Amino acid sequence: MAIITHDVVIAAAPRRAGLVTTVLRFCRKKPLGAAGGALVMVMVLTAIFADQLATHDPIATDAAATLAPPGEAHWLGTDHLGRDIYSRIVHGTRVSLAVGLLSTLLGSVFGGMVGLVSAYFGGKTDLITQRVLDILQGLPLLVLALVMSAALGPSIENVVIAISIPIMPRAARVIRASVLSIREMQYIEAARALGLRHLRIAFRHVLPNTIGPFIVLTTAQLGSAILTEAALSFLGLGVPEPYPSWGRMLSVSAAEYAQKAPHLVLFPGIAISLAVFGSNLLGDALRDTLDPRLRGAQ
């Protein structure tokens, strides 16, 4: 009996720490990162339960209560059309998070693929891809997204695509760098010696090992994707009506009433800042934890 227990212990020894333990350890070592994670969690929950959390219909106008200051009826006041700011911010979380996450994922997955192919095959493929990426990176993120969203026309899908395009070259760079080092590993050589096809080596053996940099990249980009969405919507080139969007709540029409009703400008901006702050904190802490090359550098 004792011998069997002994065997079980040995088998279980290399088991990795459980999810709860990992999360707890992360919280203790990186309190700021944990706070960021909490902010992101709040944002996700708000987006999921937006219908339950909102006190009013986010698009319903109320001519009797325009520009109402924060109070009991409207927690954060109303805008120039009498729409409830609190409910709009709550519902706006959905839009911002969805656009932010989707565009980051789209950009990182496509960019990552480009980086993988570019680094794995090297040579001319690599050279040409790198020059194309140089061109795309030569333009500021917002300018590129601006031109793209204008070119594609206003709709949620197009905003996602417009924001994802400037993310692609960054993702490609990060994944490329990581693949370049993985490519030289012995287990890749072993896979090649076994006669595996390129596609299988690239996707089964190289790709899973880039997951660390990939997670770091996506969390780091999430914040700037949310900011870009806000800026595009602010300029009237982002998420179209009737979806409530944080950026559009700040747009020129709101700015006109800002003197009379500062809450119109303050609260949506705070929502944006908190969301981006949370994902930045989390991204930084994840980078320190998952990316050993940057550990300690910050």
Place this chain on the structure above:
Amino acid sequence: MSVVIFLLLRLAPGNIVDILFSTGGYVSDADKKLIMQELGLDKPVWAQYVEWIRNMATGDLGKSYRYDVPAWQVIKPLIPVTIELAVLSTIVAVLIGVPTGVISAVRQDTVFDYALRIFSLAGLSMPSFWLGMVIILALAAWLGWVPPMTYVGVREDFKIHAVQFLLPALAVGYRSSALITRITRSAMLEVLREDYVRTAWAKGQSEGAVVWRHALTNALLPVVTVIGIEFAFLIGGLVVTETVFNLPGVARFLVQAILWRDYPIVQTLVMFIAIVVVLSNLFVDLLYGWLDPRVRYSG
């Protein structure tokens, strides 16, 4: 580069003719065709591209569809505004970023360090256009005064002009300072552990001399790189900030031109921004040699 910009724009649904006349009521199809022909929009896309490149080589940037004057003429007066704003913002960013980075590194892992890092990360998280709005609101609330929202030239009234530019520069610069802080901090942390810094301490030099003269000058190289990279982000940030502060710069005009589908203007502006970014990167590369005598470019 030019191909990408050109194609992206031509893919856009809707064209200038429709937009120009959507406000002017009904226009017959025959008239529309005539105008399209006049603007060269009826030709295939590749032919338009070839023409654009050929014209650009001869210094002709095309005519603004909307204003019916050469694109360059429309853009030229806008450039100094944006350059001034960009330079001011960079100065603000450096003035905030470098000292916070240095102090953060010297007082590593103290409450001070944490506070400064949160401060700089907060800057990275706030949309600069919102920060600009809040600054204006705060001025109105506390001082009961708002800078005039129409552009005042530097010769007309220097004081108002300075305020008009300093406020947006503060909003944009604070945001840009975040990355500078971070890089300065990590570069300083490395340099502070070097032998020559210990030597400087051993010589009995004051903390100020060690930190600011011996350590900082050696930590400056990565900082300069990041300032160069930041310049590109900065111009992106200006797009919205110029709109908030109603400054007649290149970036604000770009937004308007995009909304108008005024292709020659948009193409010229985007090319201009790209060129500025490339030039600023080149400038940074050249600065290396000056900052670090070990860097030499001759083969």
